[in-house]
């Protein structure tokens with residue numbers, strides 16, 4: 001038997017991203033290890049890997065990479081476009097979290113962390129086309145079959161919309177560092193949604209619903225953050241014939 005501390009130390013050498021495709025999935029339940037190997041226990045398999053899995057495998061050097069099914073495709077394939085964009089979105093949420101922590105809007109952080117995990121699940125869904133031969137993998141990567149996460153986003157949107165200032169004009173991406181970062185995340189989210197469209201027959205419809213609802217949530221989250229931090233949002237002003245302070 002190995003102590004939890006030893007296992008934790010060994011785990012430090014391996015991030016989820018470094019593990020083979022299958023092990024990057026959210027269905028991975030548990031990792032434990034000894035000095036020389038990491039054992040990963042997921043619902044239907046237990047596998048061991050060397051404790052020092054390297055970040056690079058060199059298998060992607062020629063411009064192809066693998067889906068969860070093992071199928072290799074060019075890195076310019078629509079699947080990797082979508083995976084890269086959801087990854088970019090999750091990274092931007094990480095930046096938003098960094099700006100929120102310690103602020104009067106930090107209660108938003110756990111929600112954003114939940115969303116980061118769900119984007120990982122959307123990625124798993126994207127990386128496993130629904131008509132793949134391996135139906136067990138398709139089943140394992142099914143995204144939100146009950147629509148729970150989409151409904152949950154709607155509940156968050158409704159709750160956080162209460163008390164937001166009402167404007168007749170467009171709200172410009174603004175409201176401070178955290179809110180503006182959330183606006184950037186919102187625009188990446190909309191791009192992520194566009195990257196899913198060519199894949200719509202290969203992914204679960206709930207993935208698309210979730211990403212669509214997520215951009216609405218991020219809009220409200222940005223506005224809510226500005227309000228919590230007492231920062232006034234900027235509003236669109238028609239510029240025709242208008243001289244700026246700078247030009248005067």
Ligand SMILES: Nc1ncnc2c1ncn2[C@@H]1O[C@H](COP(=O)(O)OP(=O)(O)OP(=O)(O)O)[C@@H](O)[C@H]1O
Nearest residue numbers: 055056057058059060061064065066075080083084
């Ligand atoms: N350029 C990319 N854009 C989006 N997704 C990618 C890209 N490259 C790889 N992926 C996805 O991310 C996973 C992990 O990326 P990784 O960099 O380990 O893959 P690789 O480039 O195929 O391998 P290596 O970097 O070890 O040569 C891959 O299995 C693939 O699903």
